[in-house]
Amino acid sequence: MPERRSAVVREGTNPEDLQSSRRPPLFTWGAAPWTVGLLLGLLGFALSVTALDRREDPTQNLTETELVQLLNGVRAQEDALDAERDALLQRKQAYENDRDLSAAQREARERSQELGILAGTLxxxxxxxxxxxxxxxxxxxxxxxxxxxxxxxxxxxxxxxxxxxxxxxxxxxxxxxxxxxxxxxxxxxxxxxxxxxxxxxxxxxxxxxxxxxxxxxxxxxxxxxxxxxxxxxxxxxxxxxxxx
CATH class of the missing domain: 3.30.70.1880 (Protein of unknown function DUF881)
Known part of the structure; x- marks a missing residue:
């Protein structure tokens, strides 16, 4: 027959002391959701960092010559935009000058006509x-x-x-x-x-x-x-x- 183990309680032992001598559990069910959430958050952060690390700079694999060509292209585009802006400003100024000149010519013509009528020549x-x-x-x-x-x-x-x-x-x-x-x-x-x-x-x-x-x-x-x-x-x- 298998041997039965029985718990022996010594006489004079306090049951409350016996209860306190037991080890506490590693975790309780009340704290489990918080622990799982923390672990999932750390896992998501690690995955995000990994994804960012995998993104490559589009210029990191270019040679020095290719980088110089790219820089020259950007500068050429900036120069073209500056030239276009200057041309537009010149056209605007010319238009304003023509408009002012037209107004002055019209005013002078009207004044000349008035004087001609008063003088009797028109x-x-x-x-x-x-x-x-x-x-x-x-x-x-x-x-x-x-x-x-x-x-x-x-x-x-x-x-x-x-x-x-x-x-x-x-x-x-x-x-x-x-x-x-x-x-x-x-x-x-x-x-x-x-x-x-x-x-x-x-x-x-x-x-x-x-x-x-x-x-x-x-x-x-x-x-x-x-x-x-x-x-x-x-x-x-x-x-x-x-x-x-």
Whole structure:
């Protein structure tokens, strides 16, 4: 028969002392998940490091000559980009210069045209008024009446004027010629007189029709004077340009 082993407890031994004399387990089930997680983390880190170590630098196997060629290629590409940038900057500057020049030329052309119209060397067209003056029988002193009309229209903003096809400028003068005629800058004009003016039509018409103005003064002198707004007045008479 097999021998039976029996635990012998000595008399006087405390059971609590016997329990404490046993060795503690290597690990408990409560700590097992933490231990497994730590091991898995270390394993993953080791695999990552191994994968990184296996990655090769694309230039580490190149020879010195190949590295020099690669560097020269990079430098050549940088030089090409710099040249393209400089070309674009030059084109931008040229465009801005052309734009400024075009604006200056346009402004100069417009200014020259304005001066030409004021000087009477260029024709003009635009809205304005037309004043007609028909002298009465044996009426004299028409030159002062025409001069007053020109001055009033100029003060009201007239830009260009002509009377019976004769251009009126700053130096224009009027003189009675007799028998109802008027001499303008040495040219004798015959009635009726048609004074055409380009400018703000409402303002110029009001200036002609105010009490004591040209219309009233002419009618009191026996003439027939009318003034009308016109949508398009053409002043095509010109004077020769003066040489410098």
């Amino acid at each position: 024709p003009a067209g635009g809205p304005g008024v037309v004043l007609e003056l028909r002298p009465g029988d044996d009426q004299e002193d028409l030159a002062p009446l025409l001069l007053d009309a020109v001055q009033e229209l100029r003060d009201a903003g007239a830009e260009a004027m002509q009377v019976n096809g004769h251009r009126i400028v700053a130096s224009t003068w009027f003189l009675d010629g007799g028998s109802g005629t008027v001499v303008v800058d040495g040219e004798e004009l015959e009635p009726p007189y048609r004074l055409e003016a380009i400018g703000p039509a409402d303002t110029m018409r009001t200036a002609m029709e105010i009490p004591g103005g040209v219309v009233e003064s002419g009618q009191e002198a026996g003439a027939t004077v009318t003034v009308a707004k016109v949508g398009q007045v053409t002043v095509d008479a010109t004077v020769p340009a003066r040489g410098r």
